[in-house]
Amino acid sequence: MPEYIAKKSALTDFFKALSAGRRLLTPQGAGDQCRLAETAPDQVKLDYVNTHMSPKTLFFPQTEKLMAFHKDASKPDANIYSCAGDKAVPTVVFGLRPCDARGLSVANKVFQNDRFTDPYWKGKFDQTVSVGLACAAPAPQCFCAAMGGSPYGLTGLDILAFRLEGGDLGLKAGSEAGEALLKDLKLESADLAAVFNSQQAAAIQAQGVAPDYRPIDEANLMALFQDPHWLSTAENCLNCGVCTFFCPTCHCFDIQDEQDEKGGVRMRNWDTCMSWLFTVHGTGHNPRPSKTERVRQRFMHKLKYIPLKQDGVRGCTGCGRCVAMCPVNIDIRAVALKMCQSSAPSQA
Amino acid sequence: MPALEDVAKKIRESAKRLLAEGRAEVVVGYRRGTIPLTTAPFFARTAEECDQLVWSNFARINLANYLPGRKKVALVAKGCDARSAVGQVVENQIPRDELYVIGVPCTGMVDNALVAAKEPRPIREVVETTDDSFTLKGEGYSVEVRKEEVLRRNCRTCAHRTPKLADELAAPEVPGATPDDFADIKALASKTPAERLAHFKDLIKDCLRCYACRNACPLCYCPICFVDETRPQWLGKSNDPMDTLTFHLLRGLHCSGRCTSCGACETVCPVNIKVREFNRILELTVQKEWQYEPGLSWDQKPPLTMFQTDDAAEFIK
Amino acid sequence: MSDFEPKIVAFFCNWCTYGAADLAGVSRLEYPPNFRVVRLPCTGRLNPKFIMEAFKRGADGVWVSGCHPGDCHYIAGNYHARRKFILLHQLLESIGVEPDRLRFSWISSAEANKFQAIARDVVEHVKACGPNLAFRKEELKLGLAEVA
Numbered sequence: 001m002p003e004y005i006a007k008k009s010a011l012t013d014f015f016k017a018l019s020a021g022r023r024l025l026t027p028q029g030a031g032d033q034c035r036l037a038e039t040a041p042d043q044v045k046l047d048y049v050n051t052h053m054s055p056k057t058l059f060f061p062q063t064e065k066l067m068a069f070h071k072d073a074s075k076p077d078a079n080i081y082s083c084a085g086d087k088a089v090p091t092v093v094f095g096l097r098p099c100d101a102r103g104l105s106v107a108n109k110v111f112q113n114d115r116f117t118d119p120y121w122k123g124k125f126d127q128t129v130s131v132g133l134a135c136a137a138p139a140p141q142c143f144c145a146a147m148g149g150s151p152y153g154l155t156g157l158d159i160l161a162f163r164l165e166g167g168d169l170g171l172k173a174g175s176e177a178g179e180a181l182l183k184d185l186k187l188e189s190a191d192l193a194a195v196f197n198s199q200q201a202a203a204i205q206a207q208g209v210a211p212d213y214r215p216i217d218e219a220n221l222m223a224l225f226q227d228p229h230w231l232s233t234a235e236n237c238l239n240c241g242v243c244t245f246f247c248p249t250c251h252c253f254d255i256q257d258e259q260d261e262k263g264g265v266r267m268r269n270w271d272t273c274m275s276w277l278f279t280v281h282g283t284g285h286n287p288r289p290s291k292t293e294r295v296r297q298r299f300m301h302k303l304k305y306i307p308l309k310q311d312g313v314r315g316c317t318g319c320g321r322c323v324a325m326c327p328v329n330i331d332i333r334a335v336a337l338k339m340c341q342s343s344a345p346s347q348a
Numbered sequence: 349m350p351a352l353e354d355v356a357k358k359i360r361e362s363a364k365r366l367l368a369e370g371r372a373e374v375v376v377g378y379r380r381g382t383i384p385l386t387t388a389p390f391f392a393r394t395a396e397e398c399d400q401l402v403w404s405n406f407a408r409i410n411l412a413n414y415l416p417g418r419k420k421v422a423l424v425a426k427g428c429d430a431r432s433a434v435g436q437v438v439e440n441q442i443p444r445d446e447l448y449v450i451g452v453p454c455t456g457m458v459d460n461a462l463v464a465a466k467e468p469r470p471i472r473e474v475v476e477t478t479d480d481s482f483t484l485k486g487e488g489y490s491v492e493v494r495k496e497e498v499l500r501r502n503c504r505t506c507a508h509r510t511p512k513l514a515d516e517l518a519a520p521e522v523p524g525a526t527p528d529d530f531a532d533i534k535a536l537a538s539k540t541p542a543e544r545l546a547h548f549k550d551l552i553k554d555c556l557r558c559y560a561c562r563n564a565c566p567l568c569y570c571p572i573c574f575v576d577e578t579r580p581q582w583l584g585k586s587n588d589p590m591d592t593l594t595f596h597l598l599r600g601l602h603c604s605g606r607c608t609s610c611g612a613c614e615t616v617c618p619v620n621i622k623v624r625e626f627n628r629i630l631e632l633t634v635q636k637e638w639q640y641e642p643g644l645s646w647d648q649k650p651p652l653t654m655f656q657t658d659d660a661a662e663f664i665k
Numbered sequence: 666m667s668d669f670e671p672k673i674v675a676f677f678c679n680w681c682t683y684g685a686a687d688l689a690g691v692s693r694l695e696y697p698p699n700f701r702v703v704r705l706p707c708t709g710r711l712n713p714k715f716i717m718e719a720f721k722r723g724a725d726g727v728w729v730s731g732c733h734p735g736d737c738h739y740i741a742g743n744y745h746a747r748r749k750f751i752l753l754h755q756l757l758e759s760i761g762v763e764p765d766r767l768r769f770s771w772i773s774s775a776e777a778n779k780f781q782a783i784a785r786d787v788v789e790h791v792k793a794c795g796p797n798l799a800f801r802k803e804e805l806k807l808g809l810a811e812v813a
Contacts, residue, residue: 031464032620049470052619062556063586068807084808137487139470141383236389236414240560242618256585260723263807269585272558277576327564327616328409329381329388536759545761545799574714582714590802594717597756601713604752626756633755652752655744657734661751664769665783 003192004182008167015041015094017185022090022129025058027051036093046163049139050097054248054321056107058093059124061086062245062270066120066255070263081266088123094131098153098160099144099319101132103248105156106317109310110251129181132174134162136199138207141320143333146210149317152200162199164192172196211333215340216303217312224304225296227342233335234295236328241272243322243330244298249306249315252278273297299335350519351478355403355452358518359424362450363398366422372448376411377401377424384474384484385460389414403518405476405495408457410612412566416441423447424518426454428502428610430511431643432566435606438650441569451514453522455479456495456503457611461620463498467491502611502624505529512644528609530632533625548593554619555592557585561613561623562599567606574598600626605634605651608643671725671791675700676715678708680738682730684774689784692777696784699791700728707731709742713753716767723801726766726791730783733771743771762800765790 006014015024019041027048028037034051036058068084069077096104104125111121135142135151144151154160158178162170170192173179204210216224244250254271257264271278274294280286288294306315316332323331363375379390379400387407391414392398401424411423412432421442423433430451437444463471469486476482484491505528510521536544559575562568575583575595584591607627614624634640637660638651677683683704689696705711708731719727729750737743750769758764768787772780 030468032461063588065806065808068805070807086808137470140472232391235391238413238560238563238616240563240616241558242560242616245556245558246618254585258584258586258805260802260805263805265805265807267586269587270556271585275559275576276572277578323383325618327560329383329386331382334382533759539761541758541761541763542799543761544759548760582718584802588802590721590800593760594714594721597717597760598714601749601752601756626760629756629759630752633752637751652745652748655741655748657744659744659747659751661747661769663754663764664747664750664771 002189003196004171004185004187004189005164005192006169006171006187011044011169012042014169014185014187015044018094018131019092022092025091025093027095044094046133048095050100050319054103054246054319055093055096055100056104056248056251058128059104059121060107060111060251063267064120065265065267067266068263071261084265085120085123088127090127092129092131094133094161096130096132096157097135097319098132098151098155098157099142099149099317100248101130101156102149102153102317103319104130106249106306106310106313106315107251108156129159129177130157132157132160134160134199134203136163136203138203139320141324142207142318143210143320144318145204145207146213146333147314147316147318150200151203151207152196162196164195170196211337213303213336213340216336217307219339219342221304221308224339224342225300227339229338229342230292230296233330233338234292237274237291237295237330238328239274239276239291239294240327241274242325242327244272244274245270246321246325248317248319249302273301295330299332299339302332303336303339352403352405352476355519356401359401359403359450359452360398362516362518363392363401363422364395366448367393367395367398371420372422373420374418375401375422375424376414378404378407381406384471385458385463403452405458405479405482408500408612408615409564410566410610412436413564413612415447415566416569418442419446421447422450424450424452425511425514426452426457426610427506427508427511428608430514431508431608432610434513434643434646435608435650436566437646438648444646449511449514451511451517453510453517453519455509455522456499456506458495458498459500463493466493466498500611500615502609502614506609508644513646528628530628533628533632548625549589551625552592552596552621553589555596555621556619557587557592557595558618560616560618564612564616565603566610566612567603596623596626600630603627604630605638605640606642607631669792669796671699671788671796672701672723673699673726673728673787673791674719674724675702675728675730676705676708676711677702678731678743679704679706681732681736681774682770682772682780685772685776685780688774688777689780694777694781696781697788699788700784707737707739707742708746709737709739711746711749713749716753720762720797720800721802723797725794725797726768726787728768728770728787730770730772733773736773763794765794766797766800
């Protein structure tokens with residue numbers, strides 16, 4: 001597949017064409033205010049680090065209506081639940097980072113797979129064109145390469161943009177839909193494979209030497225689970241759940257019903273495995289009674305359970321949000337290294 | 349201005365001595381963080397582990413949070429943390445004789461949001477040697493920052509920087525700063541109720557209800573928090589602004605008369621909400637009504653556990 | 666606004682104000698019917714979250730009433746309650762709840778006339794505030810139209 005070029009002088013036209021018939025979302029704002037927002041084609045920014053929250057909020061908002069009923073007794077469907085939810089709007093997101101796109105593809109397999117399809121996620125996900133922007137320079141907390149990704153990775157993206165010298169954008173298709181869209185946009189095509197590869201190699205090198213986390217993949221699950229290091233790993237955890245709320249692949253939710261005088265809503269809200277309430281049973285029994293079990297659950301889920309279920313793909317994509325946001329500096333890279341040691345053959 | 353390494357050396361010496369004497373089985377302190385501008389709470393149980401203890405301008409977390417239920421513990425504590433530890437002894441969360449406080453007179457801790465505002469470029473490394481400045485390093489730059497300019501709000505108005513009730517001090521005493529004048533809280537009175545409510549709803553609009561503020565707080569040790577109660581369930585789980593506001597109001601009330609303004613709640617907030625505004629409204633009232641500041645005495649009861657028969661409450665008619 | 670009839674949640678101590686309401690009734694003292702009374706064993710039992718719950722669910726006002734200081738059936742329940750009320754009152758006023766929406770009073774079981782007077786006064790003040798639209802949960806957005 002050839003690559004394409006969007007000229008610096010015609011970037012506004014490019015974004016206009018890209019967003020024809022769709023709303024355009026791009027990262028806007030700086031620092032902790034950086035978030036995906038609806039953007040005019042001439043307002044797109046290229047100089048951000050990453051959005052503060054992960055882009056999972058697009059398809060899996062913190063609170064989402066699933067079903068609703070009204071109490072208007074004069075109508076035949078009073079007090080009967082029917083499907084509700086926010087209407088999906090055709091959207092193009094520009095500026096996803098490859099780590100986040102890969103994270104969304106992991107979460108996508110949870111919400112859409114051969115056994116189950118979540119209509120609320122699917123509606124929004126299927127109507128969204130994902131355009132990434134490659135990371136030429138990593139942020140201090142970045143480690144996507146160590147987690148098997150790349151700052152120039154195409155996984156989960158329809159199109160990946162990368163910056164060329166002089167301010168042009170190189171564009172590479174990541175999916176058939178992306179390829180078709182790029183053809184439609186009538187851009188200048190070019191062979192940028194060499195530029196792409198050298199930029200990618202430099203970006204990966206800038207992240208430093210990647211530790212080898214493969215021993216976790218090979219380790220015995222119960223050996224990892226029973227390792228005593230969890231006690232000390234979890235000791236300073238506050239169980240706040242910031243890591244899970246900011247993670248692009250964390251997808252656990254809690255279903256709640258609420259009603260008022262006029263009707264009722266069944267909704268799902270983000271939940272977190274860091275919370276005591278997450279696993280407490282109706283009987284009062286809690287299978288994860290202390291923070292040690294809860295912390296273990298999070299890291300085992302990211303680094304062992306998801307790979308087992310998704311053909312070796314890790315549940316961590318190295319976006320670094322949990323590392324940067326954790327109030328007590330529990331660093332998933334350090335935990336992964338502990339897990340590597342615990343999975344030494346003598347303990348398996 | 350003492351060198352941070354000298355303070356750390358004192359902390360390590362004391363920690364090792366306390367472990368060797370059997371006075372403590374664990375020393376709760378700070379170790380270096382894995383990314384710039386952080387430290388991590390650390391639990392040292394052996395002499396080797398004690399060598400990882402550090403002192404830093406980024407030692408923000410209140411370690412008294414880890415005390416309840418522990419036995420034979422030594423605590424590395426700033427002025428505010430030591431007051432929290434005293435509060436926990438007063439509230440019977442840990443017996444006095446199980447606790448040893450290594451106090452560290454403190455000149456305030458750094459607010460990372462202010463650092464980010466000052467230096468928007470990615471920060472790869474922080475070099476800190478003294479407690480009044482540090483150097484930020486990144487791609488092709490190196491900037492010195494004076495700590496005074498990036499102190500947390502609560503540190504700027506801390507009157508109790510030296511832990512008065514510590515068992516020992518790891519650094520020379522420092523004078524307290526000018527206390528909080530509560531100017532912004534007092535100014536609320538000149539706004540209309542609708543303006544005030546709008547202000548507070550705006551203040552918490554980004555709240556994710558992660559409850560990091562609660563979990564980082566040494567006062568929040570209830571086995572089951574009211575937000576987690578299910579029979580009945582007091583709070584909805586959605587991002588409804590009134591449910592969120594209710595959480596913040598009740599959290600504030602639960603901390604009233606006990607809060608030492610350690611700022612842990614604001615430090616850990618992932619969306620930088622100034623949650624202490626709720627606490628400070630109540631702090632002002634507690635000081636005005638009962639002239640009480642928590643954590644300054646081993647035997648003075650918190651104001652909400654006692655009463656005077658002549659407590660003034662003109663509004664109750 | 667004249668036909669606005671507020672809903673007011675009233676938390677009464679069993680040993681005093683609740684009795685005063687009863688006495689007012691049997692004495693044929695007329696007072697407005699805008700209250701939904703929750704009987705408490707003592708104002709010391711009043712957890713601030715009860716008041717928040719009332720407002721959250723749309724109460725236009727809340728009225729808390731207990732025994733005069735010194736008269737508590739449990740010796741000191743209302744003394745403890747008084748300290749809580751001082752903080753709660755200050756907090757809610759500071760964050761923008763109109764002071765007239767939240768009323769505290771001491772009414773003994775013999776003070777039927779005082780009960781009548783304060784009941785009228787509470788309703789009058791809450792009426793003047795108008796319906797509670799800001800300090801309550803938002804109406805659920807059912808979103809049914811989008812589905813249809």
